[in-house]
Amino acid sequence: xxxxxxxxxxxxxxxxxxxxxxxxxxxxxxxxxxxxxxxxxxxxxxxxxxxxxxxxxxxxxxxxxxxxxxxxxxxxxxxxxxxxxxxxxxxxxxxxxxxxxxxxxxxxxxxxxxxxxxxxxxxxxxxxxxxxxxxxxxxxxxxxxxxxxxxxxxxxxxxxxxxxxxxxxxxxxxxxxxxxxxxxxxxxxxxxxxxxxxxxxxxxxxxxxxxxxxxxxxxxxxxxxxxxxxxxxxxxxxxxxxxxxxxxxxxxxxxxxxxxxxxxxxxxxxxxxxxxxxxxxxxxxxxxxxxxxxxxxxxxxxxxxxxxxxxxxxxxxxxxxxxxxxxxxxxxxxxxxxxxxxxxxxxxxxxxxxxxxxxxxxxxxxxxxxxxxxxxxxxxxxxxxxxxxxxxxxxxxxxxxxxxxxxx
Amino acid sequence: xxxxxxxxxxxxxxxxxxxxxxxxxxxxxxxxxxxxxxxxxxxxxxxxxxxxxxxxxxxxxxxxxxxxxxxxxxxxxxxxxxxxxxxxxxxxxxxxxxxxxxxxxxxxxxxxxxxxxxxxxxxxxxxxxxxxxxxxxxxxxxxxxxxxxxxxxxxxxxxxxxxxxxx
Numbered sequence: 001x002x003x004x005x006x007x008x009x010x011x012x013x014x015x016x017x018x019x020x021x022x023x024x025x026x027x028x029x030x031x032x033x034x035x036x037x038x039x040x041x042x043x044x045x046x047x048x049x050x051x052x053x054x055x056x057x058x059x060x061x062x063x064x065x066x067x068x069x070x071x072x073x074x075x076x077x078x079x080x081x082x083x084x085x086x087x088x089x090x091x092x093x094x095x096x097x098x099x100x101x102x103x104x105x106x107x108x109x110x111x112x113x114x115x116x117x118x119x120x121x122x123x124x125x126x127x128x129x130x131x132x133x134x135x136x137x138x139x140x141x142x143x144x145x146x147x148x149x150x151x152x153x154x155x156x157x158x159x160x161x162x163x164x165x166x167x168x169x170x171x172x173x174x175x176x177x178x179x180x181x182x183x184x185x186x187x188x189x190x191x192x193x194x195x196x197x198x199x200x201x202x203x204x205x206x207x208x209x210x211x212x213x214x215x216x217x218x219x220x221x222x223x224x225x226x227x228x229x230x231x232x233x234x235x236x237x238x239x240x241x242x243x244x245x246x247x248x249x250x251x252x253x254x255x256x257x258x259x260x261x262x263x264x265x266x267x268x269x270x271x272x273x274x275x276x277x278x279x280x281x282x283x284x285x286x287x288x289x290x291x292x293x294x295x296x297x298x299x300x301x302x303x304x305x306x307x308x309x310x311x312x313x314x315x316x317x318x319x320x321x322x323x324x325x326x327x328x329x330x331x332x333x334x335x336x337x338x339x340x341x342x343x344x345x346x347x348x349x350x351x352x353x354x355x356x357x358x359x360x361x362x363x364x365x366x367x368x369x370x371x372x373x374x375x376x377x378x379x380x381x382x383x384x385x386x387x388x389x390x391x392x393x394x395x396x397x398x399x400x401x402x403x404x405x406x407x408x
Numbered sequence: 409x410x411x412x413x414x415x416x417x418x419x420x421x422x423x424x425x426x427x428x429x430x431x432x433x434x435x436x437x438x439x440x441x442x443x444x445x446x447x448x449x450x451x452x453x454x455x456x457x458x459x460x461x462x463x464x465x466x467x468x469x470x471x472x473x474x475x476x477x478x479x480x481x482x483x484x485x486x487x488x489x490x491x492x493x494x495x496x497x498x499x500x501x502x503x504x505x506x507x508x509x510x511x512x513x514x515x516x517x518x519x520x521x522x523x524x525x526x527x528x529x530x531x532x533x534x535x536x537x538x539x540x541x542x543x544x545x546x547x548x549x550x551x552x553x554x555x556x557x558x559x560x561x562x563x564x565x566x567x568x569x570x571x572x573x574x575x
Contacts, residue, residue, distance in 0.1 A: 001512075004415035011421060325448065327414075327473040331424065351448025351473075364565060365445035365471075403432055405441065406450040406471025 015337035019383045022341045023374035027224045036268035040261035059260045066267040075207030083232045083253045088198045088219035091232040092119040095194045095215045098240040107158025108133045114359040143307040144173035155187040167199035170356040171306025172316025202273030214238045225269030229262035280377040285314035287375040294388040317373045320366040332394040343370035419509040423478035429467045440529035442555040444562035449476045453525045461492045475515035479522040524555030
């Protein structure tokens with residue numbers, strides 16, 4: 001199988017300009033971040049931060065400094081409120097499973113939105129179901145904004161936890177978190193609120209303390225940091241159980257030896273986002289708008305998924321290309337050096353459309369032709385121009401294969 | 409469950425990039441569709457059939473992934489010059505899959521669908537003609553059944569979607 005993939009890669013030889021827009025699924029790590037990480041592998045702080053020697057104490061200091069910086073970026077008040085974990089999936093698992101189990105005597109009901117990322121969706125519908133918890137999914141409107149009336153109705157005295165992502169990972173919709181928290185706490189003050197803020201962090205300003213959220217997930221690679229690290233914020237006093245057991249480290253909620261270089265890299269990537277926050281956001285918005293406007297000007301039969309303007313994160317573009325199958329388009333674009341992902345994934349018999357696009361009322365064929373693109377502060381005008389040169393041709397070729405088949 | 413990066417082989421990629429016999433045929437004797445956009449794969453075959461019941465020309469359109477495009481393309485090449493009888497008997501999804509050099513398991517159904525559409529076209533030809541040869545079975549073949557099942561699944565999905573709230 002890997003032979004085939006090698007052959008596929010050979011077809012990409014000679015590509016002169018590459019543009020990576022699949023920042024939903026991984027990212028290019030900028031050199032400043034790599035340079036910040038490198039010494040932590042072999043020059044300093046390579047020890048276990050719980051141990052009594054210089055490399056251990058150095059590691060301890062590095063982790064505490066990182067913790068301090070990230071706390072400041074998200075508005076955490078106490079250092080211990082930030083737990084470094086291997087990523088968004090782990091943070092979401094820790095938040096949902098850990099908080100729900102800790103509150104098991106109060107009830108077994110969880111509430112989420114219909115458009116949560118899969119690390120929320122699958123944890124509640126599969127894992128928590130095994131523990132006897134039930135999950136209510138609150139619908140969203142055509143822009144992806146949570147139905148607050150339905151949210152209110154769904155909470156009762158047995159609801160232990162609500163989780164709604166601050167920014168949706170697929171359509172970039174920004175939820176009214178402040179109102180959501182008020183509704184929840186009014187209805188049941190002991191219900192905990194978690195938000196997956198991975199797609200907000202570094203792009204949409206928020207302050208966990210002011211928003212009164214109990215738990216929040218952030219992830220490194222979503223801001224061009226290294227993969228394999230993220231963090232969970234847990235407000236002081238919120239009861240969360242550990243979900244893994246092992247060697248006790250510096251962090252109460254996550255066992256094992258801390259990954260200092262990754263934590264340092266995550267912090268450096270965060271600094272690069274936050275130190276020039278306004279400029280970065282403006283740049284991303286400009287690049288994203290240029291991309292979207294260009295596509296709408298050059299390609300017909302396209303639909304924009306999710307809200308526009310202030311209700312949307314500045315980096316996110318999600319477009320359905322009608323009469324165009326998504327996977328075929330991703331391959332075609334890859335052969336021209338443009339890397340994106342499609343909203344659908346092939347299962348054994350059927351293409352599974354994105355649950356987010358279906359929840360906002362998109363048809364299956366619209367979901368299958370959807371492409372998700374996320375820009376970063378590191379994309380240039382030239383990158384976007386390149387995409388706009390390549391993409392119309394790619395769509396045209398795939399549409400030629402489609403002809404009038406599948407046009408409904 | 410796990411996911412792989414869909415390791416398409418070079419032949420599939422080549423057929424995806426340079427599909428043969430692509431497009432609608434204006435003077436087709438018969439055309440048939442299989443699949444549904446909701447399942448992510450849908451293919452149309454256009455056949456030009458001579459009085460001697462020989463496939464003179466076949467073309468296709470595909471709303472589908474690279475695997476569906478490649479298998480449909482190869483089917484149009486494999487059946488050219490065949491009698492309807494041998495096209496019916498010789499072309500199976502396993503043969504088609506082998507002919508494109510193999511497919512990732514989760515893409516088998518894309519090749520099955522291509523053959524399903526071909527068999528449908530042949531059946532349709534005889535339905536229009538009003539006579540059926542003795543070699544044509546009354547019962548659906550594996551590929552035709554699979555196409556029907558996929559379409560049924562898609563219908564059910566769309567129905568579920570349509571009964572949902574208007575947005």
